Amino acid sequence: MNNTYFFRLMAAILIGLLMLSTTFAQRIQGHVTDATTGTDLPGVSILVQGSTTGAITDANGLYILTLEPGNYTLRISFVGYATQTQPVQLSAGATTTVDVRLVESLASLNEVVVIGSRSTQVRTSTQTVAPVDVIQSRDLVATGQIDLTQQLNFVAPSFNSSRQSVSDGTDHIDPATLRGLGPDQVLVLLSGKRRHNQALINLNGTIGRGSVGTDLNAIPSSAIERVEVLRDGASSQYGSDAIAGVINLRLKEQPGTTINAQLGQQYKGDGQVAQVGINHGFKLGEKGFLSLTGEFRHRGATNRVGDYTGPVYVNWNAGQQTGETTADYVARRQRLYQQDQTLISQNQFSLQNNLQVGQARVENAGFFLNARVPIKNTNASVYATGGLNYRRGLAGGFYRYPYQTTQVITALYPNGFLPNIQSSINDQSLLVGVNGENNGWRWDISNVYGGNSFRFDVTNSNNASLSYLGPTNNPTNFYAGTLSFYQNTADISAAKEFGKQLGLTSFNVAAGLTYRNDQYRIKPGEAASYLNFSPQSGQSGGAQVFPGYQPTNAVNAHRHVYGAYLDVESDLTEQLLVEVAGRYENYSDFGGNLAGKLAARYRFSEAFSLRGSVSNGFRAPSLHQRYFSAISTVFVSTGTGLEPRQTGTFRNDSPIAQAFGVPSLGAEQSTNFSVGITSRPLSNVSLTVDAYQINIQNRIIYSNQFARGTASAGLIVATILNNAAQTDVNSAQFFANAVNTQTQGLDIVIATNPRLSTGTLDVTLAANFNQTKLVGDIKRPANIPTDATFGNFLFNRQDSARLTLAQPRNKIQLTFNYRLRKFGAVLRLSRFGSVEAYDPANPALDECQSPKLVTDLNASYRIRKNLSLTVGANNLLDVYPDPLRVIDAPTPERYGSAALDNSSFGRFVYNRSATQFGFNGGYYFANLSAAF
Template sequence: MKLTNLLLVTLVFSVTSLFSQSEIKGTVKDSDGIPLAGANIVVKGSTNGTTTDFDGNYTIEAVSDGTLVFSYIGFETKEKKIGGQSTINITLSEGNQLDEFIAVGSRTAPRSNTDSPLPVDVVGAKDLTSTGQASFDKALQYKIPSFNTVQTPVNDATSLLDPYEIRNMGPSRTLILINGKRKNLSSLLYTQTSPGRGETGADISAIPTDAIKRVEILRDGASAQYGSDAIAGVMNIILKNSANEGSATIRTGITTEGDGEMFGIAVNNGSSIGDDKGFINYTIDLSKVNQSNRPGTVNAAGDAADFTSSNPNSYGSYLNGSLLGGVDLTGFTVPQAVDEFTNNYVGTADYNTRNAAILASNAQGLATTEEFLGRRPDAGNINGSPETASAKFEINTGYELSENTNLYANAAYVYKKVNSFANYRTPYWKPLSEGSEYLADFFPGNNPNTVNGYDGYVPTFEGLLTDYNATIGFKTVKNDWNVDVSFTTGGNTQTYNVNNSHNANEVYSPSTWVDANSNGTLDDGELSQGSELYRSNSQRSFSPGGTSFSHNVGNIDISRILSDKISIGFGSEFRTETFEIIEGGLASYDGGGADSFAGNSPENSGKFNRYNFGGYFDIAYDVSDNFLLNGTIRTENYSDFGNAFVWKLSSRYKFLDDKVTLRGSVSTGFRAPTLHQIYTQKAQYSFVPGQGIQVGGLVNNVSSTANILGLPQLDAEESTNFTVGLGAKINKNFNVTVDYYNIAVKDRIVLSTEIGATATDAVGNSIGNTPLDQVLNNNNLSDISFFVNALDTKTSGIDFVANYKNISLGDGTLDFTLSGNYTIQNERDGAVKNPQLVEDAGQSVVNATQEALFFTSRPKTKWILGANYNINKFGFSFNNTYFGKTTFKQQGLDENLRTEFTPKIVSDLGVNFNATEKLTIALNINNLFNVLPEWGFKAENAAGQALIDDTSLTYYGITSIQEQSNLITFNQRYSQMTYDGYHFSQLGTMLNLSINYRF
């Protein structure tokens, strides 16, 4: 905290030691002597600026030894030293485009993109809308090579918010800013087997695309400049600030499969405030997207093996059968269990008797399965894109309080409702057996072979999300000191409902004692059992609760150019965070809870908070006009885990008349464990290959259970980042950048794989006597998982961007863009850091599936080649995105195999027609050639190749390789849509039409 206190003292001293300014006036004209209205004038190295009026006149305050920067779109940019003058007139020549000043990457004076020592992508509003994608995150997927996101099916709460990441680092390691201020995290913690497992991120899909002026993506570690979460980089979303421009857009779309219908309307508009002293810009975006369904054709034999309760070929039945001769079949797959049982029993009376029973039950179980799937080949499964309705509101405003002081504010509110489905409970998965006869009354159907036509049921999952953020602050310039003071608040709440389900657990109300003979003792017949609460008395709608996250942030940022060569910046931030696990209704968790999604129990619910306080100091030294050095230090103190100190050094050198720039940086970073990771504790349903649906437990690190198990508390991740790059601006139309990055993360926080019992009997029950076994048995859990600082990782790669624009072709102009990302290295560094209980159980918190999620489930390389051609009233765009190879190791997959996803090119076509100066009609065909993900098995070794080549039948007429496919696709339910490894749209071709009218 000593450094923090020193920074605060420096801050106070600097604010009070301001120097005097004088007023400068003048006129800005073009080379023909015509006044330029709206030209920009900025005091170099500051945010103090103004614009010319209709006659080209301006007035600004600045110190006498300062420098003014004059710029206007389509004209050269000029700098003019004040030198004590009170009047400065400027003439700008046409021909050069205005270099946009970027707000991200520096805590001193803003710099243009070409002057920045750091790699920054700037994506304009037009670039985002040209993709034809319905949401901001999906638009970035097809604009930024190192950015990836994917829609995941049947992942419960994940349907509300798709995980995203930059440079394969997960959603929690990219900091999101709105107008330079930190956006709140989502309350969602990804706990299923999907990209981003164990992490959370800000909900960038909640930001309406029509409200965005541009997006600045800093592809470099920036914890020293911005604090926690900036290990992979920073995304700064700049909102529109126009006071006199606006538009209304109507969007509609549909997939070529005839589903996923989309309709939306967005309005963006602005207005001036108080004699043009301020502005207000607002956006309203309302949309509805219908469900898209892409189920697979379910394999009957695989489903019969997994779910036919009377089928002796099911895994559990073989374990039960092993009791006959004491054969331990724990950990065997079904075919292995068949062989082991046969080898131990063949030729015996027990074998002959059991074999006859197996054959008879096989036929009965398979016939039941085939009958249902003959009527419903997809097993009633609904997976793909859920039905979504959303309303988004954004406002951005600013007001000039005085000549050098501006008030600014922005606010947003988002409402999103998602309707999705759990896996269909088939009648052979949830049969009418003793104790469950009530299902026929709960879910009547049209099955001719069952009571009331019972044909199974499908629970629904309905999610409601609200997200808000707001910032208010002021910027003032006095004697060349730039002061920015702000307060930011934000929050995200997600609550859920489960319908068309039931609680199948045996739970009774408390027993009643009636002292019939008034003798004060409990006699026979005086204690009556409580009534059964669920099963046949169960409700069918449940409120499982949800989660909520909010933060409040205060910032003070100060900067000044001390001379032509040195500028400084420093500031402080105070942040409070609150995370709440919202308790569900009693029936949603009692006894095990609602089928498909258990609610939050009281002991797992609560409200948790923390605060942190930090400060930074930044100095930039322009050794010469070409050579820049920049350094930043930062210290932070968190109330729950302690201190963090990080630093950053960066540099830039320009040569060949500023046409080539060499840049690089080295820095340290950190990411604090989120409150979600520290406090989340829950029971959750998941599919375990070969064993059906199991209930596991997620144990948090501050609970009594964690103490029993000896789980360590979480600490911050630490990183070391190195970046070096080369940029060439050959001419005003052609530029190229190449950047190498290397990110080493120490003590990376992961959600462990499922840790099971240390020892089991023949039927899979825990018989060990360790604290782990006791926790599992006492809570009726098959396994537990938890968060732990388990990994050190290394990630490196290359980013490439090239732009060539304004190529004359016929009567029009042609632009080309080629950008790409290639991952050189993304892997674990050293051994997994297992807690002692996991080591004692002979297990690991990171298995092959986890490793694949971290390191190989995103494209090794991704390239985007785009072309835009504008001619007269038409604009044509053709973008091709190459998604490179990904590999995966699904849970249950044979260790000698992996799945590999084939590289694909997704092409998007856009046509714009400018019907009038104000009316534009746009047609986008996304995924023009209906390219879908494809995967196949690859052998890790000779044993794997032998398994691929083996076409012999094992059980139910299934080959060994077919069984592997069944395991990873839930018996082909997810042949097109799966949780793992896919990295682009799985819905096929989408047609989108939009009509935009500019006010």
């Protein structure tokens, strides 16, 4: 065969193949865009109904389907948009173009829900047996916030989170709650898998005191496609912690590139914000994908401190001496006060800004990936999710004034100093799994490993007991130790739909096994951060603001958790949907627990349904609560000021806790009841109303201080501490199952999109009303005397208010979202209910902040096809909480307990223990977003 013949033969074969493709190859192609803005929509699913054939639009919103001749119906769906169906007739050798313009769906009530069900039935949040909020990424961005906790705080009324101030590590991780319960009573899932907890345990006087939550801000919001919030007890479905509900974070999957950048600052000129997030998605074959996200966030510090009126160089606020007359005492105070004022003037000491009361400075960098790769020639896929996050923060403590000679080396800091806590928080996770379908069985095998570490460094401080070294040799920076928590969870599950075999619309059975290993570690700091090098001098040892963890605090604790669950969901009739679930878990450190749930929804008509559930749940004590211990300086309110005390937190299994009669920690037990309605009274109006009651027994609390004293109770404490060789410790604290609570509430969501002659408008009214109260007696440890004064230190009136009154008892949000061609605007009105904070002993010092209305407004303009600019203001009207009351501040003329002051000599203008929305004031920003 010569070359000429060969080339002729190849040309003939090629022409023949082209003719065959022209004759027999047909395709459907098209372009999918937003009906309102005309922008391309990447990642839209185009499925041929009745088959597994489909496609996903590329970065330009384009798709291609190759099919045999025939009649087809295409189903076009995309998160946040109304699903469309399109009939298509495809002729032999033809190419048919089907362009689609998708319309945004009615708020979140029409969104398809994944959380709360393992069935394959497609259900929206008005069709589920329990209430679910579906929050899209665009809704998160529209808040103008950059941290996930704050974004959710302004779009989900049942969710609460406020930044804390002067509260050690809690300044760097925002406590987050659901339905007014604790941070550790809501379970967080990432792509449907359990997310690990944070390493930090909240110990200061903040929301969630004594609890361990999940660090939501370790997840870049740029990586999130949507958030699903299940507002119902779900321990039987997802395991421990799901007493208040479940937050499921769904990561982005679609191809294309999105970029979001924001600059902003507070009205006061501080709190500067810079954020940039980039997400890029790749298609891997026809059904696979790889989505990569990188995000950087800078959040500047804010300061809303008041002018200081207390002693600086001379302590004129000392108590009355033995044998001293009142007149002599007042005269001495006045003399010392004048001496102090003279020194303040001579040294030009500023009485402004010597304390930082506001949000901490934080830099945050994160990277996330999300991937799925189909396994060739099978119905299975390998999937993976991984993330790395690093955060560095800086927050101030209480100023140490030069008159406090037991805490200040005056040769080093002649004017005192403001010590800082510097945090380094590392968070990482990796999920790898494989799932598929065989003979109708949907199966999934996965393993997720995650961890969080929190390193404490103290800067601009001193160890007063090292004063003998002189100013040049004294250290001012200290490594104070590291907390870490790691978790490995393995799951295997299977589910199958038996509806057809049973003659039902659906009858889904799901079952699974889980194994989890938890590890909690405390690494001690350097010796200078915790030692007292001259105990006879009377000067305090350890780094001021945060004494380091000691070798006696070091721990490396593990536990194993085994679990099994069964979940059945069925449409027994066209009207009745029923779900039954049960889960057993066994913990190696405290035993087993069985949780169950029964839920149902009855559809009376297309316009009205009734739903309800009853369940029991549990929350296992965290390893942090079982094994944390530390010696720290705690500032205690005495009515005349804040008094520093060396306080020891002792492990639940320690000899000191046992000497007090504290039993081993057990699980918190809950029973949940809910009933609600879902309705579509009009075609463009949706309504859900859900009432709930959550009873929790044996809630774990972090006790107050059992202090040394000269009375009988104080002598008992002194004896216990001395017998344990804790002679430098003034008081003791520990964790205990101590209280029962009942929470009752109501959730309401109304959404509509009224028809306008120009543009589109979505209106959503969402509200949460809740009330938590204590039920029954406080469970005091066996060896604590029953006298009221001493017993109140376990759980006093301040602790009670923090648990029941410190979070808004109602939150109502009304949102208007308007779009007209290239222009868009969002107006959000958020009403935060009242909060209260009680003094530990004196009702005259109780505080109540009245309800406040916060207005957010932003406007956007599409500069180019895929480029938009948004400018806006959060807290547009610069609203602040009610200021603290200063009833009778300490002065040279006032002395003893008669002086009533919650402001700590004017430094605190606003309450920091009970917060509604923070006290930073107004914030304006500009946001640039692009999609390619």
